[in-house]
Amino acid sequence: xxxxxxxxxxxxxxxxxxxxxxxxxxxxxxxxxxxxxxxxxxxxxxxxxxxxxxxxxxxxxxxxxxxxxxxxxxxxxxxxxxxxxxxxxxxxxxxxxxxxxxxxxxxxxxxxxxxxxxxxxxxxxxxxxxxxxxxxxxxxxxxxxxxxxxxxxxxxxxxxxxxxxxxxxxxxxxxxxxxxxxxxxxxxxxxxxxxxxxxxxxxxxxxxxxxxxxxxxxxxxxxxxxxxxxxxxxxxxxxxxxxxxxxxxxxxxxxxxxxxxxxxxxxxxxxxxxxxxxxxxxxxxxxxxxxxxxxxxxxxxxxxxxxxxxxxxxxxxxxxxxxxxxxxxxxxxxxxxxxxxxxxxxxxxxxxxxxxxxxxxxxxxxxxxxxxxxxxxxxxxxxxxxxxxxxxxxxx
Ligand code: SR1
Ligand code: MG
Numbered sequence: 001x002x003x004x005x006x007x008x009x010x011x012x013x014x015x016x017x018x019x020x021x022x023x024x025x026x027x028x029x030x031x032x033x034x035x036x037x038x039x040x041x042x043x044x045x046x047x048x049x050x051x052x053x054x055x056x057x058x059x060x061x062x063x064x065x066x067x068x069x070x071x072x073x074x075x076x077x078x079x080x081x082x083x084x085x086x087x088x089x090x091x092x093x094x095x096x097x098x099x100x101x102x103x104x105x106x107x108x109x110x111x112x113x114x115x116x117x118x119x120x121x122x123x124x125x126x127x128x129x130x131x132x133x134x135x136x137x138x139x140x141x142x143x144x145x146x147x148x149x150x151x152x153x154x155x156x157x158x159x160x161x162x163x164x165x166x167x168x169x170x171x172x173x174x175x176x177x178x179x180x181x182x183x184x185x186x187x188x189x190x191x192x193x194x195x196x197x198x199x200x201x202x203x204x205x206x207x208x209x210x211x212x213x214x215x216x217x218x219x220x221x222x223x224x225x226x227x228x229x230x231x232x233x234x235x236x237x238x239x240x241x242x243x244x245x246x247x248x249x250x251x252x253x254x255x256x257x258x259x260x261x262x263x264x265x266x267x268x269x270x271x272x273x274x275x276x277x278x279x280x281x282x283x284x285x286x287x288x289x290x291x292x293x294x295x296x297x298x299x300x301x302x303x304x305x306x307x308x309x310x311x312x313x314x315x316x317x318x319x320x321x322x323x324x325x326x327x328x329x330x331x332x333x334x335x336x337x338x339x340x341x342x343x344x345x346x347x348x349x350x351x352x353x354x355x356x357x358x359x360x361x362x363x364x365x366x367x368x369x370x371x372x373x374x375x376x377x378x379x380x381x382x383x384x385x386x387x388x389x390x391x392x393x394x395x396x
Contacts, residue, residue, distance in 0.1 A: 006107040008064065008077065016046040016059050023103055023112065025057055026050055040236070041068045041345060042075065042251070047115060056117065057102065062109035062251070076171045079251040080109035085166065086253035087113075089228060093145045097138060097247050116246050119239035126235060126272040127349035131283035138245035139238070139265055140294025147258045148302040150228035156308050164225055164255040172231065172252045173222070180335055181218035184343035185211060193342050196360060200367055201342045213374045217331045224328075225255035233261045234268040234336070236348075259328025265291055266329060266383070267336035268347065270369070270390060274362050275349040278394065285390070289383040292329075296322055330380045334373030341366050365393045 011019065013034040021028055030050045038045035044063060049056035062080040066073040084104040091098050103112040122132060152160050183190050186205055193201045204210055230237065231252030239246040266288050273284035303318050311317055340347040341363050350366070353359035369389055373380070380386060 008108060010063060011044065011046060011059065011061050011108075011110070013046060017048060019059065019110070020048045020057060020112075025102060025112070038067070040249070042066055042079075047117065049115070056115035058099075058113050058115050060111045060113065064109075077109040078106075079169070079172055080104070080111055081106050082167060082169050082172070082253050083249065083251040084111045086228065086230070086250035087111075089150065089163075090142070090146050090230075090247065090250070093149045094142050097142045097245055099246055099248060116239045116248070119241050119244060119246060121236055122238040122240050123235035123268065123272065123347070123349060125240065126269075126284065127275065127352060129280065132240045132245070132287075133242055133283070135238070135240055135245055136269075136287035136290035137294050138240075139233075139247075140291045141298050142245070142247055143233075143261055143265070143291070144295045144298035144302065147227040147229070147261065148299050148306075150255075151226055151258070153303060153307045153309050153312065160255075163228065167228055167254050169231070169252065169254040173254055173256075176231070176252060177218060177222065179344055180339045181214065181221060184335075184339040184341075185214050190344045191342050192344060192346060194360065194363070197342075197363055197367075200364055204338065204342070204367065204371060207371070210371055210375055213331070213377070214335060217328075217335055217374065220257050220328060221260060221332070224257040226258045227255065229253060229256045229258075229261050231256065231260070233264045235265070235272060236268075257325075257328050257332075259325045259330075260332045262292070262295060262325065262329035263332030263334075264336050266386065267333035267340070267370075270333070270386070271337060271340055271347045271366060272349050273390065274366055274369075274394070275347070275353060285387045288386055292326070292383045326382075327377045327380075330373050330386065331377035333386075334370040334375075334377065337366050337370035337373065341370070365390075368393050 013036055017032050017034050020026055020032065026032060031052060032048050032050055034046055034048045036044055037047050044061045046059040047056055048059065062077050064074060064077055065071045066075050084101055087098050087101055099114040099116055101111060101113050104110065120130065122135065125132065148154050150163060230247060230250045231254055232249060237247060237249040239248060269284055269287045273281045276284065300318060303312065350359065350362055353362060372389060
């Protein structure tokens with residue numbers, strides 16, 4: 001490939017090495033190894049290492065279509081720009097929680113970044129028994145700082161609107177609107193429902209109370225431009241170790257409701273907890289309460305120190321905001337849980353349960369929790385009630 005020629009070309013393992021050398025990220029005579037390691041739904045990811053120097057880089061490239069579907073489903077390359085710009089924004093506020101970006105190329109939809117392979121993807125690690133003791137403390141801080149900093153409260157409405165324009169992301173938002181909020185709640189051809197669970201899915205599809213509340217949540221997602229969201233903060237979008245946490249993949253970033261990012265983290269942590277034996281669940285249930293506790297403390301401190309809104313110090317306004325963010329988060333967690341059970345993109349940790357009866361019970365419990373979170377989101381006053389609901393549903 002030639003970088004001077006500004007027309008898109010998909011990288012191969014060979015041309016990815018050529019690019020890395022051209023960018024002088026390695027010596028021209030270095031012996032490099034490249035593997036395409038992408039296992040997500042959308043993109044290609046090349047890991048290039050120099051074994052002799054024990055160092056590496058990641059080159060991520062967006063394809064002009066959805067990888068898991070193929071060329072029949074075109075998708076904007078601009079998502080690579082959105083992703084790298086979102087990472088740069090997050091780095092202003094929480095550099096410790098995002099990978100370093102070395103180079104971007106909009107025409108090739110390429111982002112070259114720090115290799116995080118000393119860490120593991122959290123969904124994978126949670127499935128194999130890791131607990132990541134600092135995960136929720138780090139994610140709570142990541143969420144509070146990035147979301148507060150890009151809200152009206154920190155930026156003022158004019159500057160915020162300018163930034164929101166940069167993160168106009170209609171094609172990726174449409175994926176979420178369809179695959180998270182809509183299709184899983186109807187008998188849609190893209191859904192993936194185990195035959196034996198069809199009656200459970202059909203009960204949801206015919207549940208008018210659920211559908212009304214799900215519709216309201218989708219409307220909130222589409223219209224409440226509160227802050228710059230990551231937009232897809234499931235546990236597959238986080239690398240971690242016992243000491244370190246890095247958030248990746250914000251290609252779905254856009255201005256949306258703050259509770260969406262919070263809800264996705266809680267939903268996916270809860271699904272991992274459900275997939276575990278009861279005796280191994282405590283560390284994950286801790287993450288559900290801790291992420292919200294850290295978020296509220298950090299967000300509240302930022303509010304008191306940096307809020308530019310004339311109404312900032314009005315008694316009760318911060319509490320009102322936290323209450324609506326929390327209710328949104330509970331509802332969005334419900335939407336995410338249902339889509340991970342009946343939609344196109346399932347939770348790998350649950351699918352990995354080989355014993356049918358166990359896997360089906362986990363899915364039924366998840367579906368029941370998802371429904372309750374959507375319908376009764378305003379009744380959940382704190383994350384400990386989420387934990388209680390999980391404990392009750394598994395007891396039967
Ligand atoms: C068709 S893409 C489905 C999912 O993959 C991405 O990772 C997002 O989570 C999206 O909802
Ligand atoms: Mg992703």
